[in-house]
Amino acid sequence: MSLLRVERLSKSFGALRAVDGVSFEVHPGELYGLLGPNGAGKTTTLSIIAGLLRPDAGEVVVDGRPFSADPQRAKRIMGVVPQELAIYEELSARENLEFWGRLAGLTARDARTRADELLAALSLADRAREPVKTYSGGMKRRVNLGCALLHRPRLLLLDEPTVGIDPQARLNILEFVRGLQREGTAILYTTHYLEEAETLCQRIGILDHGRLLAEGTLAELQHRLSGDRLFVLEGDLSGAAPETWPGFGEHFQMIQRTDRQLVVAARDRRDPADCLRELLNLPVRVENVTLKRPSLNDVFLQLTGRELRE
Amino acid sequence: MKRALTIGHHDLRLFLKSKIAFVWLFLVPLAFVYFMGFANRGPGDPANPRPPVRVENLDDGFLSRVFFDELDAQGMAVVDPTNRAPATAGIRVPADFTARVLGHQPVKVEFLEQAGSGAGDAALIELRVVRAVIAMNSHLIELVTHQGEGALTNETAWREVMGREEPVRLEARFAGRKPVPAGFSFSLPGILVMYLLMNLTVFGGAALAAERRNGVLRRFAMQAMRSGELVAGKLYGLMLLGGVQIAFFLLVGRFGLGVPLGANLPAVLVTLLVFTWIAAALGVLAGGLIRSEDRVVAVCVLASLLMAAVSGCWWPLEVAPAALKILAHALPTGWALDALHQLISFGAGWAAVLKPLGVLTGFAAVTTALAVRGLRV
Numbered sequence: 001m002s003l004l005r006v007e008r009l010s011k012s013f014g015a016l017r018a019v020d021g022v023s024f025e026v027h028p029g030e031l032y033g034l035l036g037p038n039g040a041g042k043t044t045t046l047s048i049i050a051g052l053l054r055p056d057a058g059e060v061v062v063d064g065r066p067f068s069a070d071p072q073r074a075k076r077i078m079g080v081v082p083q084e085l086a087i088y089e090e091l092s093a094r095e096n097l098e099f100w101g102r103l104a105g106l107t108a109r110d111a112r113t114r115a116d117e118l119l120a121a122l123s124l125a126d127r128a129r130e131p132v133k134t135y136s137g138g139m140k141r142r143v144n145l146g147c148a149l150l151h152r153p154r155l156l157l158l159d160e161p162t163v164g165i166d167p168q169a170r171l172n173i174l175e176f177v178r179g180l181q182r183e184g185t186a187i188l189y190t191t192h193y194l195e196e197a198e199t200l201c202q203r204i205g206i207l208d209h210g211r212l213l214a215e216g217t218l219a220e221l222q223h224r225l226s227g228d229r230l231f232v233l234e235g236d237l238s239g240a241a242p243e244t245w246p247g248f249g250e251h252f253q254m255i256q257r258t259d260r261q262l263v264v265a266a267r268d269r270r271d272p273a274d275c276l277r278e279l280l281n282l283p284v285r286v287e288n289v290t291l292k293r294p295s296l297n298d299v300f301l302q303l304t305g306r307e308l309r310e
Numbered sequence: 311m312k313r314a315l316t317i318g319h320h321d322l323r324l325f326l327k328s329k330i331a332f333v334w335l336f337l338v339p340l341a342f343v344y345f346m347g348f349a350n351r352g353p354g355d356p357a358n359p360r361p362p363v364r365v366e367n368l369d370d371g372f373l374s375r376v377f378f379d380e381l382d383a384q385g386m387a388v389v390d391p392t393n394r395a396p397a398t399a400g401i402r403v404p405a406d407f408t409a410r411v412l413g414h415q416p417v418k419v420e421f422l423e424q425a426g427s428g429a430g431d432a433a434l435i436e437l438r439v440v441r442a443v444i445a446m447n448s449h450l451i452e453l454v455t456h457q458g459e460g461a462l463t464n465e466t467a468w469r470e471v472m473g474r475e476e477p478v479r480l481e482a483r484f485a486g487r488k489p490v491p492a493g494f495s496f497s498l499p500g501i502l503v504m505y506l507l508m509n510l511t512v513f514g515g516a517a518l519a520a521e522r523r524n525g526v527l528r529r530f531a532m533q534a535m536r537s538g539e540l541v542a543g544k545l546y547g548l549m550l551l552g553g554v555q556i557a558f559f560l561l562v563g564r565f566g567l568g569v570p571l572g573a574n575l576p577a578v579l580v581t582l583l584v585f586t587w588i589a590a591a592l593g594v595l596a597g598g599l600i601r602s603e604d605r606v607v608a609v610c611v612l613a614s615l616l617m618a619a620v621s622g623c624w625w626p627l628e629v630a631p632a633a634l635k636i637l638a639h640a641l642p643t644g645w646a647l648d649a650l651h652q653l654i655s656f657g658a659g660w661a662a663v664l665k666p667l668g669v670l671t672g673f674a675a676v677t678t679a680l681a682v683r684g685l686r687v
Contacts, residue, residue, distance in 0.1 A: 050532045052687065075534035082532075086525035090327050102316045103533050147529070 001064060002027050003077075003155050003186040004049065009058035011044055011210075018044040020210040021058070026188050028154065031181045033201030034190040035296065041210035042190035043083060046159050049188070050080045062155065076105070079153030083160045085144050089133035093124050093143045096132060101150035111150065118146040122176065138169025145173065149180075156180060158189045162196065174200055194296045206300060213303040218296065225265040225294045225302055229272060230255060231279055233262040235287040245282055251275070256301050263298065313535050317543025322550040325513055334512075335555050339505040340562065346624065347497035347567070361435050362387040364397035364424070371408020372465040377419075380442045380449075380472065386435065398431040399424055401439070412462055494567040496626060499650035502559045502582070503643055504618035506552050507589045511610035514548045514593020518685075519603040527687040541682050545590045552586035572653040577660050581653065584670045585646040591677035598684035617643045642673040 002025035011019040019041045026032040034042050047053045049060050051071050060067040062074040087096050094115055101111030119125040122142040127135065132143055145161055158177065162170040174196065181187050191197055197204050198218055205215040214221060231252075238259040242248055252275075256263040266275050272291060279289055301307055325331050363386045367374050378388050381401075389397045400422035404410075410417040421439060423432055449471045453461045461467040521527045530540050556579075563569040571578055593610070600606045618624060620634060621643035627635055638644030649666035652658040 052528055052531055072534045072536075075532065078532070080529070080532045082525045082528055084525035086529040088324065088526070090324060099316070099320050100529075100533075103313055103530075103535065105534065 002061075003063055004188060005061040006045070006049065007059045007061065009045060009048055009060070010056045011048060011053060012056055018210050019048065019055070022207070022210070022212045023058075024205050024212060024215055026155070026186045028186050029181060029184045030203065031177070031187045031189060031201050033197040033204040034188065034207055035192070035194070035197040035201075035204050035300075036190075036207035037192055040192075040207045042192075042207055043159055044210075045207070046080075046157050046188065046190055050078065050157055051075060076151070077153060078155045078157060079148035079151065080157045081145050081148045081159060081161050083163060085140050087132055087140065087143050087147060089140075090131055092129045092131055093119060093135070093139075093146070094128040096143055097146055097150060100147040104151035106150060114150050114152075115146075118149055121179075122146050123172065136169070138165045138172065141165050141169065141173060142176075145176070154185060156185050156187045158187060160191055161189075162191070162193070170196075194300075198296050204296070206296075206303060208300075208304050214299065221296065221299045222294045224299060225253070225255065229266075230292050230294050230298055231264050231266070231275060232290045232292060233264070233279060233282075233284075233286050234260060234289075235285050236260070237262055237284060240284045242282075245284075247278070248282065251278060253302070255298055256307075263301070265294070265302075311539075311542075313533075313539045314542035314546055317540065318546030318550055321517065321544065321547025322554075324517070325547070325551050326554075331513070334505070334509055335551075336558055339501050339555070339559070342505070343494065343497045343501045343559070343563070343567070345497075346501055347494035350492055350496050350626065361399070361431050361438075362389045362397045363435055364389045364391055364400040366391050366400065366402040368405040369403050369407035370405075371412075372468075373408040373411050374403045376465065376468050376472070377403065377407070377442065377446060379469075380445050381438065383472070384438045384442045384445065386438050386442075397424055399435045492626070494563065494569045495655045496651075498559060498563040498567065498569050499647060499654055500618070500623035502556065503585060503621075503646050503650070504614060504623040506555060506582070506586055507592070507617060507643060508611060508614035509555065510548045510552055510586065510589035511593040511596050511614060512607050513551060514544065514590060515596030515600065515606035515610050516603045518544065518594060518597025519601060519606045522597075522601065522687065523603070531687045537685065538682065541594060541678075541685060544594050545587070545678070545681075548590035548593055549583075549586050552582075552589060556582050556586070570654065572655075573657050574653055574659050577663055578650065578653050581646060581649045581663060581667060581670070584667060584674055585642060587674040588642045588670065588677055591674060591681045594681040595677060595684050598681060598686055617641050620644070622647050642670055645669045645673075 004026040006025070007023050009019050009022045010017070022041070022045055024032065024034075034045065036042050044053065048055045049067070051067060051074070060074075063077055065073065067074045088099070091099070097115035097118055098108075098111045101114055102108065106114060116125075119128045122145065124139060124142055124146070127139070132140060135143070141161060145158075148156065161177070162173050165173075177187065177189070177200065189196075189201060201218075203215060203217055204221060206213045206221070214224060216224075236259070237257065240262075242254060242257070242262065251267055251270075252264040253267055254262065254264050264279070266272075276289060276291075280286060297307055363381070365378060365381075365388050367378070382388055391400075402420040402422060404417060404419070407417055407419070419439075421436065449468060450462065452471050453467060457467060518527070521530075531537070560571060560578075564571055596606050596610055600609060621627070621638040621641050622630065623643065627638055627644070627647070630638075639648070645666040649663040649670075652662045652666075656662075
């Protein structure tokens with residue numbers, strides 16, 4: 001049974017439809033990535049799941065019971081790591097952790113013990129007594145993460161937990177998150193970093209303009225592009241009109257086009273050599289053709305017509 | 311409830327971690343108490359002032375001593391000429407004072423005006439001297455009538471007569487208006503009320519605005535706790551902060567500035583506690599309604615100063631125009647000061663402050679309800 005089930009969730013702010021009929025599930029021990037550009041509706045979706053916003057329609061089910069039926073129970077199951085650094089910078093990491101532990105219902109002694117465990121696990125023990133304001137960005141992010149884990153949540157919601165930190169600090173956090181997942185925690189991870197979603201998440205949902213455009217494992221998403229390879233044609237394509245090329249539309253699907261580059265996927269599982277020959281025979285001067293495995297960005301391109309990085 | 315206590319203790323720790331908090335909680339208000347008390351200083355007990363009089367006694371007979379005791383009984387603080395303490399007038403008793411009185415001869419006691427003392431002070435002292443002379447004559451007649459002329463030379467007999475209960479007593483009170491609080495007895499409650507309001511609204515409101523800005527309020531909302539617990543915790547933390555300031559001021563006021571805290575200290579504490587509740591709720595309300603910390607500070611400081619000025623924190627409301635008195639009683643500061651002056655300056659008890667306490671509790675309930683409704687994460 002899924003630990004989190006989101007069913008046809010919708011939320012509007014005035015005329016803006018921020019979340020539009022989003023549905024997905026997260027199972028125990030699964031790391032589910034919600035991938036999308038800024039403004040796609042990731043944080044709004046997560047805020048509804050965490051109980052900060054009321055949905056206009058749809059339902060959030062946590063561990064088999066609707067969130068609305070018993071919000072306190074659902075919140076006890078969850079830990080939420082907000083995108084912003086929601087910590088007290090004047091206090092030390094230990095004081096922050098112990099405070100949020102007490103609010104999560106732990107006794108003073110249990111909060112102290114659990115804070116010790118987390119400080120060690122997050123590699124913060126050395127500077128646990130120093131004010132957080134003296135920490136690096138990565139350390140603050142780890143404190144922010146730790147504050148949601150005091151009560152050992154079975155479901156963890158992470159809203160872009162690596163925004164604005166250096167690559168090494170990001171790797172540390174990702175490794176810690178993988179460890180939580182291995183221990184059986186169900187994790188909903190929102191990000192706009194393709195690499196994070198590709199390397200971290202077992203299943204990925206692609207969100208844009210409030211709609212879940214596709215979901216599945218990385219392989220399943222790549223397979224949406226009619227196979228596991230893409231052809232990249234480079235040359236002067238400024239005056240080209242691919243839609244008029246004979247047979248092109250029947251055999252290839254255009255993924256991206258610029259004045260210098262055309263990315264296409266084959267519509268069937270023909271031999272790549274045959275595809276290459278056909279592409280080289282197109283009525284356009286091609287300087288170079290390369291073959292590559294489709295990335296999440298290509299999937300996103302195919303789904304939205306634009307790059308995730310735009 | 312446990313979570314509310316945790317939030318309250320946590321907030322108090324945060325407030326006291328800020329060095330600037332000590333300046334605004336203790337140093338600045340204390341300076342204001344001193345300067346306002348000095349500016350509004352009075353002759354002592356506002357209901358029965360005791361003007362200091364410098365006495366030069368050239369007589370070594372017992373009657374001059376009896377005369378000074380009578381002056382003291384009539385409400386004058388007798389100051390020794392060697393004392394450098396300021397006096398508003400002087401009295402010189404001649405060397406033959408006792409001998410001439412006992413010899414049935416008129417005697418002149420010189421009344422000297424001190425440079426710089428006001429006409430009102432001089433008139434008050436003159437009145438007291440006249441009353442003392444009349445009292446001396448009354449004692450003299452009583453002695454001669456009951457014990458014969460021989461008793462006049464007996465100091466013990468004089469003092470026995472002086473110590474008797476007066477057969478007739480005239481109790482005089484201010485007609486048409488209340489007595490005016492003065493000195494530190496006036497400034498301490500006024501400045502305490504003003505700074506309680508200012509500090510709790512500024513610290514409470516700005517802290518909430520900061521918590522909203524950095525997402526901590528949203529983190530609170532994602533905990534398995536009710537919003538009422540959050541508001542209760544915030545109120546409790548601010549009331550603890552108010553308690554620290556109240557304790558400091560009452561201790562410094564009582565032992566440092568000599569302010570009599572009245573016969574009913576529990577009533578003083580209850581009044582301050584209820585007012586602290588109101589100020590805390592206003593702080594949470596300000597933090598709930600105003601998003602920017604800078605605006606919270608500006609609004610709360612301005613509102614606190616205005617409410618303090620209108621309510622008599624800066625000058626006695628007794629000398630203010632009638633319209634200001636009406637306006638003051640539309641505000642919690644006015645009612646709090648009313649109760650505190652009753653208790654501290656005029657020695658009133660519970661009965662006198664029940665009405666102000668009732669009104670203040672009403673203010674507290676309304677502001678708390680508004681704070682709960684106004685809190686946005």
